[in-house]
Amino acid sequence: MKDRISITDLARLRNVTTETLRYYDRIGLFKPIYVDPNTKYRYYSILQYEKLGTIKELRQLGMKLKEIKEYLEVRLTLSLIAN
Template sequence: MKDLFTIGEISKLFNVNIGTLRYYDEIDLFKPIFIDRTNSYRYYSTDQFEQLNTIKYLKALGMSLNTIDYHLKKRSIDNIIELFEKQKKITEEKIKRTRTYKAKNSKQNKSN
């Protein structure tokens, strides 16, 4: 099984919980390239490293697993641009809400 990695090895390499990897398999987001029928071990190839890195990156940006799944299935330059424009708007709105909340708290604390 040259160039194949167990779920435990992938977990350590990418700092992703084994349960998370099993869940990604369950929802068809990130499936092992091979499952051994004798012991049910999941194996992943180096060709899948980019996909897992992409999932981790988009998740860190706050994207939902449904959005990530859609992106991975419909990968194109236009899709990527649209994806990041939408995420930028969401992030800007979160920043705006946080600033408003902080300003209200600051005023409230000063009056106390």
């Protein structure tokens, strides 16, 4: 579990609510790297910290969640093509 961070800890670090993270998971915007099959607890990689920061910054700029999701998907596609 050293490489995973709980939903509560990530929410505290990025100053968002755990419900926001659950909502982002439900809409497919920001998914945890692992969900415990027994407890349903969500865990994130510390590497996802930056992605959540990007989402927060884009929201502050007025982007809608749908636009952010599309932006991140395009960014991922371009990075895969580049590699």
